[in-house]
Amino acid sequence: xxxxxxxxxxxxxxxxVPLMSAVSVGTISLSLMVFGLFLLVTFNVRQExxxxxxxxxxxxxxxxxxxxxxxxxxxxxxxxxxxxxxxRYVSTEEARERFVADFGxxxxxxxxxxxxxxxxxxxxxxxxxxxxxxxxxxxRIEALDGIDDVIFGRRWVERLDRLILxxxxxxxxxxxxVSLASVFVISNTVKLxxxxxxxxxxxxxxxxxxxxxxxxxxxxxxTLQGLVGSAVALAILYGIYWYVAPEIGGLTFLPVPVxxxxxxxxxxxGGIGSQISLKQFLEV
Amino acid sequence: MALVQMFHVSKSFGxxxxxxxxxxxxxxxxxxxxxxxTGSGKSTLLKLxxxxxxxxxxxxxxxxxxxxxxxxxxxxxxxxxxxxLFQDFKLLRERTAFENVSFALNVTGAPLKETRRRVTRALTxxxxxxxxxxxxxxxxxxxxxxxxxxxxxxxDPVLLIADEPTGNLDLAVGQEIVELFQKINQQGxxxxxxxxxxxxxxxxxxxxxHLQDSLLAEWEGxxx
Numbered sequence: 001x002x003x004x005x006x007x008x009x010x011x012x013x014x015x016x017v018p019l020m021s022a023v024s025v026g027t028i029s030l031s032l033m034v035f036g037l038f039l040l041v042t043f044n045v046r047q048e049x050x051x052x053x054x055x056x057x058x059x060x061x062x063x064x065x066x067x068x069x070x071x072x073x074x075x076x077x078x079x080x081x082x083x084x085x086x087x088r089y090v091s092t093e094e095a096r097e098r099f100v101a102d103f104g105x106x107x108x109x110x111x112x113x114x115x116x117x118x119x120x121x122x123x124x125x126x127x128x129x130x131x132x133x134x135x136x137x138x139x140r141i142e143a144l145d146g147i148d149d150v151i152f153g154r155r156w157v158e159r160l161d162r163l164i165l166x167x168x169x170x171x172x173x174x175x176x177x178v179s180l181a182s183v184f185v186i187s188n189t190v191k192l193x194x195x196x197x198x199x200x201x202x203x204x205x206x207x208x209x210x211x212x213x214x215x216x217x218x219x220x221x222x223t224l225q226g227l228v229g230s231a232v233a234l235a236i237l238y239g240i241y242w243y244v245a246p247e248i249g250g251l252t253f254l255p256v257p258v259x260x261x262x263x264x265x266x267x268x269x270g271g272i273g274s275q276i277s278l279k280q281f282l283e284v
Numbered sequence: 285m286a287l288v289q290m291f292h293v294s295k296s297f298g299x300x301x302x303x304x305x306x307x308x309x310x311x312x313x314x315x316x317x318x319x320x321x322t323g324s325g326k327s328t329l330l331k332l333x334x335x336x337x338x339x340x341x342x343x344x345x346x347x348x349x350x351x352x353x354x355x356x357x358x359x360x361x362x363x364x365x366x367x368x369l370f371q372d373f374k375l376l377r378e379r380t381a382f383e384n385v386s387f388a389l390n391v392t393g394a395p396l397k398e399t400r401r402r403v404t405r406a407l408t409x410x411x412x413x414x415x416x417x418x419x420x421x422x423x424x425x426x427x428x429x430x431x432x433x434x435x436x437x438x439x440d441p442v443l444l445i446a447d448e449p450t451g452n453l454d455l456a457v458g459q460e461i462v463e464l465f466q467k468i469n470q471q472g473x474x475x476x477x478x479x480x481x482x483x484x485x486x487x488x489x490x491x492x493x494h495l496q497d498s499l500l501a502e503w504e505g506x507x508x
Contacts, residue, residue, distance in 0.1 A: 005390060016378045199374065206363065206374070207435070208360040209360060210360045211357075
């Protein structure tokens with residue numbers, strides 16, 4: 001099998017029916033662009049949610065009687081609770097500063113001493129940043145000596161949990177529909193280019209071409225169309241991002257591996273599509 | 285020596301029996317005409333020879349390959365030894381005469397220089413050496429069929445199969461094609477030509493087979 005010949009044939013067919021190739025590339029890029037747009041939106045929503053989740057923390061208030069020694073031990077104990085990523089000690093003075101920053105000092109000035117307790121602020125590991133995780137971490141910390149009370153924004157965390165659940169379900173559903181549509185559109189488009197050259201396939205078979213010989217140029221052509229299509233799609237996608245990003249702010253473009261995956265998907269679908277479409281012509 | 289043999293071959297498509305118990309033998313170097321009305325199964329019989337169709341019953345043996353046990357990957361090998369011509373030429377419109385002919389050699393992986401030499405020879409043989417760069421659309425029907433013929437013989441086949449090769453041509457042009465077949469036959473290639481046009485083969489000194497009602501018979505009254 002002569003690879004050079006197959007490549008030459010693939011390019012020749014693209015050159016001979018440029019409109020067909022253009023339509024094919026255009027369709028592929030359009031459907032991949034829709035797919036990429038979906039990924040871009042999902043990706044940014046997920047980033048936003050991850051940012052919100054990072055704010056899920058647990059705050060453990062210390063009893064006033066806690067000595068410096070106990071504090072050191074407590075910090076270590078809290079840090080060793082499963083699900084705890086980091087701990088930070090907030091002294092009464094710092095608590096006061098935070099309060100003043102949030103609410104002003106009028107209220108505190110009425111009191112003779114600082115009523116705010118010292119606390120340990122716990123950052124959760126990523127997998128525990130939900131209601132159940134925060135709850136179990138809170139319970140274990142509460143059991144420790146020297147801890148007065150543990151709080152976390154239960155209502156808020158529960159709502160975030162639900163939001164993430166719903167958005168994940170919706171994005172999986174849409175993703176499934178969009179990717180299936182892409183597969184369908186791309187394989188059918190490639191089928192058209194194969195169909196346009198069925199006479200050549202027939203003649204090749206007639207003069208004794210092996211199936212592999214017939215298939216290879218189509219495989220190259222289909223893969224190439226898929227690649228070019230995905231490149232165009234990504235370019236358009238970046239254009240959209242570039243145009244929209246300043247308006248919305250905080251947007252991130254898709255990471256390189258995802259871009260690679262989209263390009264790969266185009267190439268693979270183009271290639272496989274051509275081989276599947278050829279099958280019906282090869283049974284001669 | 286037998287080149288093609290059919291043993292009790294039947295072929296049906298669904299409920300339609302196209303061929304029934306056909307027995308037939310074609311020797312190397314022989315020239316056979318196959319007649320029969322349109323739709324009598326001539327094309328099917330020819331397709332059985334180059335194994336585009338497989339028999340429903342019976343066996344077809346061509347060049348030592350048996351339809352019963354030939355492997356799919358051996359079919360191309362067989363086809364390279366057989367040239368096939370059709371009524372509608374089956375040329376690729378976007379390729380020149382030269383490219384259409386060389387197409388048949390490309391699939392065998394023949395080297396470029398060899399390809400050029402053999403294509404030129406085949407085109408010269410059919411009298412089209414001067415039109416090698418013409419596209420099918422720029423050629424007359426007879427010329428297009430001659431390009432197809434050059435493509436069919438460029439591999440030096442042992443057998444040339446022609447399925448109504450003159451169906452789209454007027455009689456005079458058709459006769460020129462048949463004369464080319466005779467020349468090719470004289471060089472040792474067996475020829476089987478199907479036609480419903482008896483005028484075309486009138487007076488030809490060859491064996492004739494006739495298909496009627498799914499049955500194949502030797503034509504008794506015909507050859508001179």
